[in-house]
Amino acid sequence: MAWESPLHKGVRSKPPKSKSLFGPNSTEWRSCHGPCLLRSCRAYSAPEVKFSVDRPGRASAVPMNIGWTTQPYNAAATVPARPPSCLSMPIANPMPKGAWLHHETDTVLGILGTAGDIVSGYFAKDTDVAFKNIDEPVTAADRECSAFITSSLRNVFPDDGILSEEEPDTTVRLSKERVWIIDPLDGTQEFVIGLPQFVIMVGLAIHGKPCLGIVLQPTSGLVYIGIPGMGAWVHRNGCTLPARAGHRNELSRMRAAVSRSHLTALMETCLDDAGFAERTRIGSAGLKAGLVAEDQADCWFHASIGLKEWDVCAPHAILEAAGATVTDCWGRDRRYNQADYHLRHGVIASNGRRHAQLIDHISRVCANHGFHGDNGFA
Incomplete structure (x- = not known):
């Protein structure tokens, strides 16, 4: 059985009025993934938005019946008012204190709370879109989120290297044992057309091996956390549960x-x-x-x-x-x-x-x- 997003063939004139793809009222998500994902999935009410492309490199959105309670983001006056973040309340670190990379996990979860605010503030808004190449769009949300995450990590871990999609790369990181590898907005194409299939991703490589990964879907509050050798977890609606790959063998x-x-x-x-x-x-x-x-x-x-x-x-x-x-x-x-x-x-x-x-x-x-x-x- 094949399933694909109804937006896979281009820009849709009007997204559904139901909850987002990750909300319990989403028939798309329910039909594909069943009740397992729905038990603790956070509902997120997106505004009704009409999208059009009025010239190359720019997606135009006209919000209608917006139900968000907006509030200014004090850290950067240029950012538009934004919806309340799904991560405004801290996510409990699933690892015991003193465990390996506990401090790093705590730090990234805290950073992602604000990073999620930044990205959510631009979602389903009139956003300028540039293109790094024919199929790689980039927006102000990508750039601002990247700047915030990288500066925050440098403040806490000044001796670590950083590789981020939206920051200039140098050879300095190659001499570092620990390097933070960041995608400030993975799924920019989906972000631009108002489809909440995008995430913020922060990984930590130590001696070239992936040792910590955290992924946030800002509009739903969905978070994946993984530390090889320690465990993986999925967080929804204030509930954090272990994650484990399946056993199908055919x-x-x-x-x-x-x-x-x-x-x-x-x-x-x-x-x-x-x-x-x-x-x-x-x-x-x-x-x-x-x-x-x-x-x-x-x-x-x-x-x-x-x-x-x-x-x-x-x-x-x-x-x-x-x-x-x-x-x-x-x-x-x-x-x-x-x-x-x-x-x-x-x-x-x-x-x-x-x-x-x-x-x-x-x-x-x-x-x-x-x-x-x-x-x-x-």
């Missing part, structure tokens, strides 16, 4: 999570070749990884040149902490904080039960299209 019964906006013909062929039982199209690498981490999907893969370290580091930590397996499309381990941050060999994440078989399917299809493990998708 490809014919496995569920694949794939890109809403970057699904190529090659990846379609990979899906057909593997014979997955279900396909879910959803924006944001963090949300796809989260589905695998909490057994709402069994596989997420991306066979393309488009990925960078900030797209995968935090999800990788969460997936590994949840018991999943993560490699490139040819089965090799992933290392972070590399001089070239492009992930030219894609990614496969699965519950681990048939990972080798998935690699066989995907690498064979890639070979048939001229892509091999030496050069990847470069």
Whole structure:
């Protein structure tokens, strides 16, 4: 059974009046993911918005019947009034005090509370959109969120390196043992058209290995936390529960999570070749990884040149902490904080039960299209 967002073919004139995709009244989410996700999912009332594109590089939104109670954001006067953050109240750190990376987890959760405010303040608003390339939009929300997260982390961890999508990269981080790898707004295409399939992702790599990952979906308050060797957790509606990848061990019964906006013909062929039982199209690498981490999907893969370290580091930590397996499309381990941050060999994440078989399917299809493990998708 295949499912995809109704917005996958372009800009929609009017989003539904129901709760967001992550709210309990969403028929889209319910039909695809069942009651497991609905028990503790936070409801989020989005304004009714009409979208149009009035000129290249700019999406125009006309809010109607807005029900938010807006309040100014004191830290930056240029930011528009914003809805109350889903993270205004602190999220309890699921790890015991004194545990490894407890302080880092506390710090990032606190930073994400304000970062979520920043991004939510721009969501479903008239927003200027620039393009880094043909399929990589960037907005003021990306840039402001990145500036806030990176400056906050530098204040607390001045000796650590930083790699963020929206900040200039230097070689300084290459000499650091610990490097924060940040995607301030993953799923910008979805963000621009008013679809709440976007996240903020913060990962910590130590000696090249993903050791901490935290992913926030700002409009719903959904949070994934993962520390390999310690555990993974999912937070909804004030409730934090352990996350664990599933146990399905037949490809014919496995569920694949794939890109809403970057699904190529090659990846379609990979899906057909593997014979997955279900396909879910959803924006944001963090949300796809989260589905695998909490057994709402069994596989997420991306066979393309488009990925960078900030797209995968935090999800990788969460997936590994949840018991999943993560490699490139040819089965090799992933290392972070590399001089070239492009992930030219894609990614496969699965519950681990048939990972080798998935690699066989995907690498064979890639070979048939001229892509091999030496050069990847470069």
